[in-house]
Amino acid sequence: MSAGIDLENVVCDFGSFRAVDHVNVSIKPGEFFSFLGPSGCGKTTILRMISGFTEPTQGVVRIGGVDVRGQRPNQRPTALIFQNLALFPLMTVAENIAFGLEVRGIDKAKRRARADELLRLVDLPGAADKYPSQLSGGQKQRVAIARALAVEPAVMLLDEPLSALDLKLRQHMRAELRAIQKRTGVTFIYITHDQGEALAMSDRVGVMSQGRIQQVADPREIYNNPVNGFVASFVGENNIFDGTVVNPAGGMASYETPLGTFRARLGELATGKGVKLFVRPEHTAISLTAAVENAVPVTISEVSFEGSFISVHGVAAGGKTLVAEIRNDGAATVPAIGSAAFMSFDPALGAILPDAETDR
Amino acid sequence: MQDLIRRYGAGLTGLMVLLVAFWLLMLVIIPNITLFESSFRPYLPVVEMGGPRDVYSVNNYMKVFDGSVETTILGMTFMVPVHIRTFFLTIWYSVTVTLACFVLAYPIAFYLAKIANPKSVPTLLLLLFVPLWVSEVLRAFAWWIILALKGPLNSLLLSLSLIDKPVRWITDYDAVLIGLVYTYILFMLFPIYNAISSLDTNQIEAAEDLGASRWRIHWRIVLPHSKPGIASGAVMVFMLSAGSLLVPSILGSTTSQWFTQTIQQWMNDALDWNTASAYAFLLLFLCTAFVSLVMWIFRVKLSDIAK
Amino acid sequence: MHKLRTTLSHLYMGAFLIYLIIPLVIMAGAAFNDSKLPSIVPWRGWTLRWFHDLFQDERMWTALFNTMVVALAVAVISIIIGTASAILINSISGRIRTVIYGLMISTILIPGAVIGISTLLMWNKIGVPPGLHLSVLGQVSYIAAMVMLLVLARLQTFDGALEEAALDLGASHGQVMRRILLPHLYPAIGAGGAVAFFQSIENFNVTQFTRGGADTLTVYVFSRVRSGITPTINALALIMITITLMAAVWYELSRRRKERIMLAGMSRDED
Numbered sequence: 001m002s003a004g005i006d007l008e009n010v011v012c013d014f015g016s017f018r019a020v021d022h023v024n025v026s027i028k029p030g031e032f033f034s035f036l037g038p039s040g041c042g043k044t045t046i047l048r049m050i051s052g053f054t055e056p057t058q059g060v061v062r063i064g065g066v067d068v069r070g071q072r073p074n075q076r077p078t079a080l081i082f083q084n085l086a087l088f089p090l091m092t093v094a095e096n097i098a099f100g101l102e103v104r105g106i107d108k109a110k111r112r113a114r115a116d117e118l119l120r121l122v123d124l125p126g127a128a129d130k131y132p133s134q135l136s137g138g139q140k141q142r143v144a145i146a147r148a149l150a151v152e153p154a155v156m157l158l159d160e161p162l163s164a165l166d167l168k169l170r171q172h173m174r175a176e177l178r179a180i181q182k183r184t185g186v187t188f189i190y191i192t193h194d195q196g197e198a199l200a201m202s203d204r205v206g207v208m209s210q211g212r213i214q215q216v217a218d219p220r221e222i223y224n225n226p227v228n229g230f231v232a233s234f235v236g237e238n239n240i241f242d243g244t245v246v247n248p249a250g251g252m253a254s255y256e257t258p259l260g261t262f263r264a265r266l267g268e269l270a271t272g273k274g275v276k277l278f279v280r281p282e283h284t285a286i287s288l289t290a291a292v293e294n295a296v297p298v299t300i301s302e303v304s305f306e307g308s309f310i311s312v313h314g315v316a317a318g319g320k321t322l323v324a325e326i327r328n329d330g331a332a333t334v335p336a337i338g339s340a341a342f343m344s345f346d347p348a349l350g351a352i353l354p355d356a357e358t359d360r
Numbered sequence: 361m362q363d364l365i366r367r368y369g370a371g372l373t374g375l376m377v378l379l380v381a382f383w384l385l386m387l388v389i390i391p392n393i394t395l396f397e398s399s400f401r402p403y404l405p406v407v408e409m410g411g412p413r414d415v416y417s418v419n420n421y422m423k424v425f426d427g428s429v430e431t432t433i434l435g436m437t438f439m440v441p442v443h444i445r446t447f448f449l450t451i452w453y454s455v456t457v458t459l460a461c462f463v464l465a466y467p468i469a470f471y472l473a474k475i476a477n478p479k480s481v482p483t484l485l486l487l488l489f490v491p492l493w494v495s496e497v498l499r500a501f502a503w504w505i506i507l508a509l510k511g512p513l514n515s516l517l518l519s520l521s522l523i524d525k526p527v528r529w530i531t532d533y534d535a536v537l538i539g540l541v542y543t544y545i546l547f548m549l550f551p552i553y554n555a556i557s558s559l560d561t562n563q564i565e566a567a568e569d570l571g572a573s574r575w576r577i578h579w580r581i582v583l584p585h586s587k588p589g590i591a592s593g594a595v596m597v598f599m600l601s602a603g604s605l606l607v608p609s610i611l612g613s614t615t616s617q618w619f620t621q622t623i624q625q626w627m628n629d630a631l632d633w634n635t636a637s638a639y640a641f642l643l644l645f646l647c648t649a650f651v652s653l654v655m656w657i658f659r660v661k662l663s664d665i666a667k
Numbered sequence: 668m669h670k671l672r673t674t675l676s677h678l679y680m681g682a683f684l685i686y687l688i689i690p691l692v693i694m695a696g697a698a699f700n701d702s703k704l705p706s707i708v709p710w711r712g713w714t715l716r717w718f719h720d721l722f723q724d725e726r727m728w729t730a731l732f733n734t735m736v737v738a739l740a741v742a743v744i745s746i747i748i749g750t751a752s753a754i755l756i757n758s759i760s761g762r763i764r765t766v767i768y769g770l771m772i773s774t775i776l777i778p779g780a781v782i783g784i785s786t787l788l789m790w791n792k793i794g795v796p797p798g799l800h801l802s803v804l805g806q807v808s809y810i811a812a813m814v815m816l817l818v819l820a821r822l823q824t825f826d827g828a829l830e831e832a833a834l835d836l837g838a839s840h841g842q843v844m845r846r847i848l849l850p851h852l853y854p855a856i857g858a859g860g861a862v863a864f865f866q867s868i869e870n871f872n873v874t875q876f877t878r879g880g881a882d883t884l885t886v887y888v889f890s891r892v893r894s895g896i897t898p899t900i901n902a903l904a905l906i907m908i909t910i911t912l913m914a915a916v917w918y919e920l921s922r923r924r925k926e927r928i929m930l931a932g933m934s935r936d937e938d
């Protein structure tokens with residue numbers, strides 16, 4: 001019981017404002033797919049178009065291959081978990097969960113049995129006769145999931161369901177959600193602006209900015225091979241250099257900056273204005289002598305111990321600060337503050353990328 | 361109290377207590393006790409007041425059983441005392457008005473809270489408020505004009521050929537009901553509107569997403585949420601209708617009589633203030649009973665109603 | 668299907684507005700009809716005669732004057748009592764609060780006829796004759812509760828620490844009340860005053876039983892409607908509706924202006 005979703009050239013306008021701009025995505029049955037992007041980029045709007053609360057201005061939405069335009073939310077095989085959960089405060093937990101069955105005319109005993117079964121699935125037995133206001137944040141979360149699962153949807157739509165929880169619970173619920181998805185095999189479409197959440201849970205991630213999809217790929221690919229500057233900087237930290245591309249060849253190029261000329265991978269479409277060089281801090285090395293390639297002389301300005309790694313800041317000529325992260329393997333040598341050093345990176349790990357795709 | 365004295369001093373606190381005491385004692389409690397006491401006294405010429413015949417009795421209350429008329433209920437004919445009949449018809453028609461107001465106002469309240477474009481809501485509310493600011497007597501008068509035998513409503517219907525001779529609208533209680541609904545419907549609309557506005561739209565969408573039909577969404581989500589508003593609207597409309605004197609006097613026909621009109625007759629025509637007190641006390645009792653009933657049915661508190 | 672439902676709901680809203688407004692339009696229109704009976708059919712031609720007659724009517728002017736005096740008195744007394752009650756209620760708690768608060772708001776639900784008769788009886792017993800002064804007292808008995816509710820709502824957003832700070836700085840009790848508490852309450856007191864004024868003008872039931880022989884505008888209109896009706900009442904109605912409309916439009920315009928100023932302020936912040 002799961003279905004794929006196809007968004008074909010989907011556009012959504014609110015008056016003259018374009019909230020979603022020509023989105024094309026194919027989500028496979030049984031996939032855990034996340035939309036990741038900053039606040040206001042149109043994530044919720046996409047979800048509302050899939051669930052049927054908003055009609056696209058242009059384009060087609062297919063669920064399981066069927067064009068669902070014009071179908072009301074209650075006719076679509078989707079279940080939405082709202083950003084604020086929207087549990088019914090005047091009904092008990094069991095009544096909440098059984099509501100979808102109640103409207104389908106299923107008798108009371110069966111409803112109750114199913115509610116209990118789902119409460120066990122989400123690991124919340126014994127809460128059936130409580131009211132939502134008597135539950136903690138994480139428990140409400142589970143009830144919302146159980147309520148959505150009760151109608152046996154082919155697709156579950158989750159709108160930042162963990163954003164109201166504290167860090168610890170959030171991490172726990174990530175694993176929980178993932179496990180429930182695996183157990184039920186339902187397609188999950190998950191929305192978040194938290195990159196850690198998206199990378200940790202998803203089979204694939206669609207990164208969005210200003211109504212447009214920037215990149216769709218699995219988490220590794222997103223992190224290691226971002227297609228443009230927006231994805232690179234939204235997903236993870238970077239040292240960013242401004243400069244110009246010279247003699248590109250075979251996927252590599254030289255990049256001229258005021259701090260010297262570097263060699264790095266050349267991303268697709270990385271031509272013209274707005275092209276920058278991105279190097280992740282954990283791909284930045286520190287040495288006391290000039291390394292063979294891509295080295296920048298710096299003065300160490302700050303060292304902070306973060307536990308599993310050590311973050312080192314160095315100021316280069318012209319005042320630009322570079323950051324390097326050294327893995328804390330117990331034997332890492334850390335330069336003293338004020339000392340001179342070199343920061344460098346492997347050409348295969350630096351990326352020359354174009355600006356985000358936003359021409360509206 | 362200690363806190364008040366600390367903040368405003370004994371003088372100001374004392375003044376405030378005096379003001380509140382004046383209100384509650386002199387304007388509310390003692391007048392009602394007087395009313396209650398008077399209702400058991402006989403109607404006597406001034407010289408005999410305080411004399412041997414001035415003793416307490418329930419005679420004033422017994423007057424509701426005087427003079428019977430024939431009344432047909434559900435096809436059966438009974439002899440029912442006139443005032444009892446008036447009393448129950450007043451209750452019955454006030455309940456009818458309350459229900460009619462609810463049925464008419466609920467869709468509007470929902471529309472304003474959840475369907476209308478939020479930008480146009482202030483303007484709509486303002487338009488709705490205008491009739492509320494026009495005094496009750498004028499609103500009843502407006503319907504007196506419209507419903508007249510040779511009035512605009514009959515001319516319109518005649519010219520549309522919907523009827524072939526003028527309809528007598530101001531007959532029995534018909535016009536009174538029309539007037540009461542028109543006059544008090546906004547007291548139903550605004551509390552329900554406030555209640556529905558406070559309902560998270562996601563609740564409605566969640567129910568819809570789970571497959572609920574329109575009817576069920578209203579039955580299971582919107583109505584339960586707006587219960588306090590409905591209770592408050594129902595209490596207001598019932599009280600105002602049952603206690604109305606203007607509308608039944610202006611729009612009443614020869615065969616309609618409202619309980620407040622009976623009270624007024626004892627008071628101003630018969631000049632028997634004590635019997636009027638007894639009847640007024642019955643009205644008060646009726647209203648208290650109704651409020652308690654509504655609060656019990658809807659399981660709300662008095663403080664939820666007066667908002 | 669969904670479109671149809673939305674269209675129907677718009678239509679119902681429109682019909683409802685027409686239902687509310689049309690009676691008032693018909694009543695106002697009849698003020699200009701040159702016919703002895705107040706109606707718009709049959710139309711006998713335009714006239715301003717009824718306005719002229721209205722202004723000649725001494726009784727109307729007396730009633731209008733009485734109404735204004737009563738409404739003003741009710742507004743002032745209700746503001747004073749209502750504000751004091753709100754402050755008092757806000758500072759007590761427990762069972763006594765429930766009882767007193769319940770007593771206060773139940774006054775709103777007492778039928779006007781009951782208030783009127785009971786007020787008349789009590790004051791008559793202690794030798795005060797009927798008259799508009801009793802109407803004022805009767806009206807205050809429930810209008811004060813409305814003011815109290817408005818002020819109480821505002822009071823609940825008040826930070827008591829401000830008063831303590833003022834006391835700490837050496838302010839007297841009177842100053843604390845005048846400079847700290849009352850300014851915070853002014854919007855609610857203003858709204859309460861307006862509500863009290865309108866409620867008093869509207870009032871019929873209480874006035875009818877307590878007024879003695881005096882007229883207020885509502886009583887005057889009522890007696891004219893009951894006996895010897897001419898379209899002068901429609902002329903009066905038109906004037907009253909116009910004043911109401913002007914107040915409403917003025918209110919709406921000032922609200923929009925405030926909104927615009929706020930928006931402008933916000934966009935300036937963003938720059």
Ligand SMILES: Nc1ncnc2c1ncn2[C@@H]1O[C@H](COP(=O)(O)OP(=O)(O)OP(=O)(O)O)[C@@H](O)[C@H]1O
Pocket residue numbers: 014017019037038039040041042043044045046193
């Ligand atoms: N009904 C609407 N009318 C007008 N504009 C809207 C409406 N709904 C959303 N928008 C606009 O569309 C844009 C995208 O909104 P959306 O709710 O999809 O953002 P989001 O990515 O979910 O953001 P968040 O992470 O803050 O929830 C926003 O700029 C928002 O202001």
Ligand SMILES: [Mg+2]
Pocket residue numbers: 043044045083159
């Ligand atoms: Mg959102």
